[in-house]
Amino acid sequence: MKSSFSEYGLQSIYRLCCLFLFLCHLPVAADLLQTSEDENTLFKIAVLQQQDRAELIEHAQTTVNYLNTVFTDIRFTMQVCNAQEIIQQAADFDFMFVNPSLTIRLEKQQQGQALATLRHWVDRLAYNQLSNVLFTHIRRDDIQTLQDVHGKLLALVDEHSFSGSQLSQYQLQTYMDLNKELHLRPQASVLDVVKKVQTNLVDVGSLPSGVLERLQQQGKIDIEQFKILAAQKNNELPLAHSGHLYPEWAWIASPRVSQNMLDNVAISLLTMARKADYSWMIPANYQSVHQVLQSLHYPPYENYGKITFSELFKQHANWFYFALTAFFAFSVASINFTYLYHGISKVQANLEAELKERLRTEEALQAAIEQAELSNRSKSQFLANMSHELRTPLNAVIGYSEMLQEEAEDLGQTNYLPDLKKIHGAGKHLLALINDILDLSKIEAGKMDLYLETFNINDMISDVVTTIYPLIEKNHNNLEIHCVDDLGTMHADLTKMRQNLFNLLSNASKFTKNGNVALYIIRETTGGNDWVVFRICDSGIGMSPEQQARIFSAFTQADTSTTRQFGGTGLGLSITKKFCEMMGGEIKVESQEGIGSTFVIRLPTTVVEDVLDDDEIGSRHIYQGHILIVDRDTNLRDNLKRTLLEQGYEVFVAADAKQALKLSYKIHPNFVILDSEIPEGWSILVNFKTNADLQHIPVIVTTAEDHQVRAKSLGAVAYLEKPFEMPTLLELLQKHRTQKHWSCLVIEDDINARTALGRLLEHAAWFVFEAHSGQMGLRFIRHHRPDLILLDLNLPEMNGFEFIRQLRSKPQWRSIPIIVITARDLSPAEQKRLNNEVESILFKGTYTREQLLDTIDGLVCAVASDSKDMEQGTA
């Protein structure tokens, strides 16, 4: 990468020098041209046919005619081809005149070399950059920003056009899934695109910059009838455009052209006078185009960030070997079977003894695990203490070396300065290392706390950007931030969030030189939750799949030589990962060696604290039911969610009709809070009230205008005018609470048995929560106290007896009824123990569906009277 950069630079300088010589000594240059005869006297030029820039074919012809007049003994011919033909027959052509995306492809796959970049003239000024323009009819009030293009029809001429299609798709992919939420409508000509938008047959048009102005000049359209989306204003391109600026088309030479010929053609192109609106200049930097193609997974980056076929094959090969080995082992085992048969009687005798031995081993193992956990905790504690102790003397080393530098400077003894700087630098590196170790050991010791607060996302970003800027500039990188101006607020740990972004951005700038670092931030709603997604992309050295698998583990960078070359502690990414997980989010990486890396952090907009401290558990965690909030206002959603979580509701959110209905079928909420002003808002209400599965769910409608009559007539139980007070809402929820839905926790490691029990209870209108181990069960109860527990006794990690012991040791959980469902025979001692602790014991395979439900019904009456007492008690 780096060498090609410098080569490229040298060649540009070389060509410039040639140009200079040519201008100073025209006769000499003429000599050069005459003596430069190649054996080849016919040169073929391929010209890309891109419908939305058809005028360039004319310019290509003008250029070819010009070359034919300059080189008297050589003939140049031109052929108009599509992209596919140019790639397939690249070896047959000497020169190619193509758009920026094809330029990258030819450079990367065919060793093509850009000789010159197209320059177009507007009035009396020359420009060598292009862009795309996204536009809609001036009266389309529903389309104001790029976000509104979501789900709309987009007219364009050619899907393979760089400036007419690829740039627009690149810009829009921040806001939508291009495959599902954008509908392309290819047209025969640029005029058709404009007319379709004008007559509202499609919603939005996408064209190369400059096309609208040209049609206006020709008197074919009135540009005032259109509205440019995301319009950019800058002096570098005085034409309407929506995106960033990218270099114009390029004149590429194939590797088979001799160096001599190459230089002569380059000189000729650069000295060609302006013809119509076009001329040539020295090749531009096409680096920015790479990022567009990577992001869209277009050639030559169609496999960027994906698993390649060969890797897949490798994976399958492993399975194949595994299957082969297993088969072989199985065959050997079968042969041995006869021998084994004879041994069985002997084995049977030994079996009992072994069983006893195993039980003893298991006990010992359990003890060993506990011991190991204990010593791991004390290790982390020790590290945390040590780090504090180490910091004090280290601060002295750093401080005194800094002070000595100042003194040496004041006294003019500058010969000491380099050594003092080294001491100071090493001290600071050590301090960073210790700080990271401290963080990591705090996390491992469970002592890292979350300080949750509500903060403005844009403010946090600008804060981080200011801090990171010196690092970006150090390696001559370019930092781009892509986000809307009003991302709103999030509720999370601000310090840890800043540290995460700082870590990823400083990594990106450390491993990238003379390249691009970009940060994309968007909000999204999926799976009933609001998320903020941060995407950090760089065009740096990248990583192999093996390296990617390692980077999140502590003390490992991509490989050991990285530390020597780039410095750093190797702890940053594992800390970042832990922080993300603490906040209920995740981090992912995509990378390709030599191309760049992309890290993506997804965090919930409202982080919920994981209550692990047993002392804090109180009655506030009594489960109240599921609530679904359907609203487009993310701030309101966040506020509501926080309040309702505190009240003991499990909260889900949806931003549109589709999500709302899908979630409702899945979770069967106790309440729906619906903003009728979202698109299709009223029809959601109608849908709810006409559907047998959903009509019993009370819907509370909120609007900014008075629609009380309409809401009531469509079946809403209550109506709230925005802005409303939280206590009013809580009162409504209290008032319209339908008969309480009982919740049951099923703890069972066998998935089939668990699902069967769950389904049985769900049919009887219970809310069912499932856990596959005792540990997970306890963790769940800390958040939501269920009304009933169904418990299997044979569980991994913590068995049923231990679960009961731990559960009953907490006063507030002592009254939760338990039904044990087991397949094992119980000893009299076990039976006695259970009788004291649980409500009922059922043996697997012996009870019927009705028996189970009867047992449960009996318990429910008892629980109902208990919980009534409790509510009266708390009220």
Next chain:
Amino acid sequence: MPKILLVEDNEMNRDMLSRRLTRKGFEVVIAVDGGQGVDKAHSENPDLILMDMSLPVKDGWTATKEIKADDATQNVPIIALTAHAMSGDREQALAAGCDDYDTKPIELPRLLGKIQALLGS
């Protein structure tokens, strides 16, 4: 020559900071705990106080509150110095009456900026 009272119990930190401030043209007087800090705020009549927060005898928050409660010393600006960079530290220091706040390890240019800002006014 502006006079600075440095209240700091760690000997090395004290030595370093006082030498560096002296070289920058300040007169520096020293107190090694919170009690001494309050006494010297009276007797030495300093132009500014640099106050470590975790101090023996009387901690920095208490010392600051006492200095700010006394009519004779309440106008002397105080900058809090703490080793922790927790988000609550700054608020706690300002709540105790400190005029500004800086974290250790000290970055001299940054601290000098804060000192100058307070002395200038």
